[in-house]
Amino acid sequence: MEINVLVFGQITDITGKGSLKFTDIKSTGELNQLLLKTYPLLGSVKYLMAVNKRIIHENTILMNEDTIALLPPFSGG
Amino acid sequence: MEINVLVFGQITDITGKGSLKFTDIKSTGELNQLLLKTYPLLGSVKYLMAVNKRIIHENTILMNEDTIALLPPFSGG
Amino acid sequence: MENEIASKINWTIFNTYKMEGKKKHKVFIEGPVSPAFIAESIAKHSSKTNIGAHSLFLGQVRNDKIGEREVVAIEYTTYQEMADEKFHEIREDAFKQFPLICMHIYHSLGLVKAGEISLFVFTSSVHRKDAIAACEVIVERIKKEVPVWGREILDNEDYQWKVNT
Amino acid sequence: MENEIASKINWTIFNTYKMEGKKKHKVFIEGPVSPAFIAESIAKHSSKTNIGAHSLFLGQVRNDKIGEREVVAIEYTTYQEMADEKFHEIREDAFKQFPLICMHIYHSLGLVKAGEISLFVFTSSVHRKDAIAACEVIVERIKKEVPVWGREILDNEDYQWKVNT
Numbered sequence: 001m002e003i004n005v006l007v008f009g010q011i012t013d014i015t016g017k018g019s020l021k022f023t024d025i026k027s028t029g030e031l032n033q034l035l036l037k038t039y040p041l042l043g044s045v046k047y048l049m050a051v052n053k054r055i056i057h058e059n060t061i062l063m064n065e066d067t068i069a070l071l072p073p074f075s076g077g
Numbered sequence: 078m079e080i081n082v083l084v085f086g087q088i089t090d091i092t093g094k095g096s097l098k099f100t101d102i103k104s105t106g107e108l109n110q111l112l113l114k115t116y117p118l119l120g121s122v123k124y125l126m127a128v129n130k131r132i133i134h135e136n137t138i139l140m141n142e143d144t145i146a147l148l149p150p151f152s153g154g
Numbered sequence: 155m156e157n158e159i160a161s162k163i164n165w166t167i168f169n170t171y172k173m174e175g176k177k178k179h180k181v182f183i184e185g186p187v188s189p190a191f192i193a194e195s196i197a198k199h200s201s202k203t204n205i206g207a208h209s210l211f212l213g214q215v216r217n218d219k220i221g222e223r224e225v226v227a228i229e230y231t232t233y234q235e236m237a238d239e240k241f242h243e244i245r246e247d248a249f250k251q252f253p254l255i256c257m258h259i260y261h262s263l264g265l266v267k268a269g270e271i272s273l274f275v276f277t278s279s280v281h282r283k284d285a286i287a288a289c290e291v292i293v294e295r296i297k298k299e300v301p302v303w304g305r306e307i308l309d310n311e312d313y314q315w316k317v318n319t
Numbered sequence: 320m321e322n323e324i325a326s327k328i329n330w331t332i333f334n335t336y337k338m339e340g341k342k343k344h345k346v347f348i349e350g351p352v353s354p355a356f357i358a359e360s361i362a363k364h365s366s367k368t369n370i371g372a373h374s375l376f377l378g379q380v381r382n383d384k385i386g387e388r389e390v391v392a393i394e395y396t397t398y399q400e401m402a403d404e405k406f407h408e409i410r411e412d413a414f415k416q417f418p419l420i421c422m423h424i425y426h427s428l429g430l431v432k433a434g435e436i437s438l439f440v441f442t443s444s445v446h447r448k449d450a451i452a453a454c455e456v457i458v459e460r461i462k463k464e465v466p467v468w469g470r471e472i473l474d475n476e477d478y479q480w481k482v483n484t
Contacts, residue, residue, distance in 0.1 A: 050466075053401040074463065074465060075482055
């Protein structure tokens with residue numbers, strides 16, 4: 001099972017790239033822990049997660065080929 | 078003593094002209110009575126009076142060379 | 155202390171200059187407000203780089219149906235001396251009430267056809283809320299307080315006097 | 320009775336057509352929104368003679384001071400698939416909430432210099448209150464809900480990420 005993680009805004013400064021791939025991650029909570037371990041600076045920024053373009057506010061089970069986005073505060077307009 | 082009366086909007090349909098002159102009129106009340114006598118159709122339209130560009134709501138004493146305007150409801154924009 | 159006085163003097167001079175600038179601003183234009191004119195007005199503000207938001211209101215002449223007839227144009231007339239004073243008052247009040255960087259009002263006189271623009275209100279500020287709120291207040295005041303009259307010309311060349319709602 | 324059903328069917332067809340039209344509308348444009356583009360958008364509405372009022376909001380890039388540096392441009396990026404859905408939702412909601420005749424949203428991607436325009440919201444209605452209220456609601460929602468990010472480029476080529484207030 002594979003998931004795709006998209007990264008935007010100031011978070012790209014931390015990850016150095018706009019998309020990441022992970023395998024065998026069961027939930028957004030698990031993903032978040034792994035991200036914080038891989039990129040400790042993520043702990044200092046505010047962001048929401050979207051699963052398949054829908055913002056989630058609770059731990060969410062992930063499925064094969066899900067797309068998760070890390071969304072720092074929007075600043076359009 | 079002479080006063081100048083300016084007429085606008087639909088009231089020009091009644092008076093047939095945009096400005097009128099009167100002599101020896103002492104107040105806006107007296108002017109109004111004379112106007113209604115001269116142009117009875119004025120009784121069927123709503124209008125405010127302005128004395129020297131200032132809208133008045135009470136009977137106002139007139140002075141030589143005052144300009145009185147008959148203002149039907151505004152419809153700009 | 156001297157600095158304080160100096161800064162007050164500068165402020166006064168600046169304000170007088172601003173008020174004169176405002177007073178000279180011409181509101182009435184003959185015929186419709188063209189999209190090209192609006193574009194030019196917008197473009198002129200690109201040098202004012204402290205502006206963050208513009209709010210624009212455009213009044214367009216509708217071809218309202220009057221029984222079996224329809225409005226093909228509106229002919230606008232005004233009591234110009236009184237209207238100029240009222241526009242000036244609305245402008246002064248808007249600058250007092252809102253932290254605006256710029257404001258412009260243009261109103262047509264004479265004939266404006268259905269589909270053409272007869273009123274253009276344009277406010278600019280650092281933050282969006284001020285431009286938006288000011289623009290709305292100004293439009294409402296113009297409709298209620300400025301002595302302008304619209305004569306609706308019908309497609310049979312008859313007419314009726316417009317009533318604002 | 321038959322007429323009633325017929326009119327319902329027509330309404331449904333019309334609405335579906337409208338929704339498709341809305342879905343196809345492209346919001347993002349590369350670089351700034353030019354005043355000429357705005358003028359063209361306005362001019363296109365002169366044939367819709369049932370429109371009485373347009374409300375336009377323009378977001379202009381400010382040269383904010385950041386310590387001793389200043390912002391010379393903003394570079395906009397987006398999560399396009401999600402932004403498109405959000406814009407569509409905002410559009411649908413606006414048409415449900417207000418009796419609008421038209422609405423258009425344009426947002427820049429890529430580099431927009433200070434003094435240039437990065438957001439253009441344009442609403443049109445029969446009566447002014449609807450266009451004005453809808454335009455404000457739409458602007459607020461775009462700022463809060465649409466995944467777009469601005470990177471403020473400073474005059475020493477350093478940058479910082481924009482924060483919306």
